[in-house]
Amino acid sequence: MIMQSFIGKVLEKEDLTPDVIRFTITSPTGFSFKAGQFVNLMIKKDGVRKPRSYSILDSSSDGERFHLVIKLIENGFASKVFKETKVGDEFEVKGPLGHFIFDEKSENKENWFIGCSCGLVPLYSMITANLEKFPGKKFYLVFSVKTKKDLILHDELRKMEQNNANFIYIPTLTREEWEGKSGRVQKHFPNNLKNKTFYICGIKELVIDVKEYLLDNGVDSKNIKFERYS
């Protein structure tokens, strides 16, 4: 995929949870990316310009629009700008970028996607792009957030699970009891970790912990792919 630079206009801004928004942004016709890749947005505030990276959730089939899902961090530089962003505002965009993509050549039949909060975005993108393309493979998603209200794309994921026997959705809450699973992501891993591919995304702590756990339990490093958000 060729990296492009363009001005993207915000077409929609939706609240997915109290601190997560979804932007719909314009892109040049034919803009394409590999599921799991990201764009850089140039964020301007008070005369300061800083790039920030955001994974691409999905795009329209003509490539003229794409979605980003962004967690607003208390006092974060870009987060403060996004809070004030309105439909019609524009960003300098560069992308697609990155190598955190689905390993199409792997012979492993099970793919485990592990993420927290907005680390879900590239995992969701990879799962939706590859689930039907590889009907002989299973796709497991272990998605960790603090409380039920932090679950993003929950209804879409539940529906996807109902419609495809090869997709298993395992949301887990770390700070609230509910009817579903709770606790750290590792609690929900299979007993046998061999011959499976793991895709991990989210904050530094989650990525480091899960990588260490997998390596300590004998997973070959070639079967561990990851992207750190912090």
Ligand SMILES: Cc1cc2nc3c(=O)[nH]c(=O)nc-3n(C[C@H](O)[C@H](O)[C@H](O)COP(=O)(O)OP(=O)(O)OC[C@H]3O[C@@H](n4cnc5c(N)ncnc54)[C@H](O)[C@@H]3O)c2cc1C
């Ligand atoms: C390849 C890549 C893809 C990314 N994709 C996404 C995405 O799809 N959605 C998304 O929401 N973010 C994503 N991020 C994170 C994003 O780039 C920013 O780091 C995030 O939006 C915070 O930016 P900020 O300017 O608001 O905060 P900053 O001013 O940069 O940071 C403020 C404070 O918050 C901490 N912090 C930064 N990120 C997080 C976090 N995620 N959780 C908790 N604390 C944090 C920082 O360490 C710092 O202490 C991605 C990062 C990378 C590297």
